[in-house]
Amino acid sequence: MDRAQLLAELLDEELLQRFRFRAAEADRENRFFDEDLAELAELGYLAAFAQPGASLQAVVRAQRRLATAAPATALAVNMHLVWTGVAKLLKDRGDDSLQFVLDEASAGEIFAFGNSETGNDSVLFDSTTVAEPTGRGGYRFTGKKIFTSLSPAWTRLGVFGKDSSGTEPVLVHGFIDRGQPGYSIADDWDTLGMRASQSNSTVLDGVEIPAARIFRELPVGPNADPLIFAIFANFEILLAAVYAGIGERAVTLAAEAAKRRRSLKNDAPAASDPLIRARVAKAAMLMDGIYPQIDVLAAEVDGQADHGTQWFAKLVGLKIRSTAAAREVVDLAIQVNGGASYFTGNELGRLYRDVLAGQFHPSSEDSALGTIATAWLGPVPDPAGESD
Structure with missing residues (x-):
């Protein structure tokens, strides 16, 4: 097995x-x-x-x-x-x-991801968090990390920040142990959806990470270090899987609602209504196009396939397609289920709120389009370098 x-x-x-x-x-x-x-x-x-x-x-x-x-x-x-x-x-x-x-x-430790920062649209290629060298190979980190899922439970938090003390700034990656002083977890997770994730903000107030827990120092900006690919590949594909699961459940609930509901006007099951049937079919078709894309990309990461400069385009494209498809499918399922979906205790109502979070995870649609355009067209030409 x-x-x-x-x-x-x-x-x-x-x-x-x-x-x-x-x-x-x-x-x-x-x-x-x-x-x-x-x-x-x-x-x-x-x-x-x-x-x-x-x-x-x-x-x-x-x-x-x-x-x-x-x-x-x-x-x-x-x-x-x-x-x-x-x-x-x-x-x-x-x-x-x-x-x-x-x-x-x-051994039972729980890791969490503490990289997101307010206003940082450079994602992993820059940071607003300050990493100050201790002189002993470690760093003190000062800044604020947002959307820190697993806040109540993590025992190891991966963070990064920027050390500007040298000739060229570097981005420093390391892990905080929960028992360390120098950080606090805000009680600020009161959101529309994905509420159980408890992704509170984490304030770093000079928390020290010793040299043994610092695992990368990279230049600011895009670079070819395997860590960057590893994070993007796992983050985007696993994220796509979660939203595919939401879409999959929405299709199931839509089909159940169509079979359960009955039209008073037509004295017939909703499942016999051509419009209802079309919505369920469209929802199923949308999701059927997502599952194999996720599966194949994950297998290609495992098999170390060589997509060269197209890898990041494929990863961000998968994230955008998966989250967008799931959102459309949930909307279709709600149309099939009707007004009951509008009540907070309804599962489709909860899925509707949860699926909205997909648009806020990196990469955003604008960022993804830029990544894909660069993969196919190269960087934007510098007008100053063009001849008349």
């Missing part, structure tokens, strides 16, 4: 039903998914990338399945899986610099 089958067996129907029930409660109460996380940890799910035969493709399939029950749980767990997936991708390519991430995840 391969890893994909093993992970699917961990997420059996009974577990998914429990998660689905708790997802509604956590959303209503705006609280963290403690029970889900404890079950996943007990099953060994959080150490999936550290197991023999692990693959991105297998984990992606499992995350899509998890998201059909509890999207916010899946989204937050993604942030841990991104780091463990990065460590595995690098290891597969001969770089053991993050082996400790796999080792510690196997």
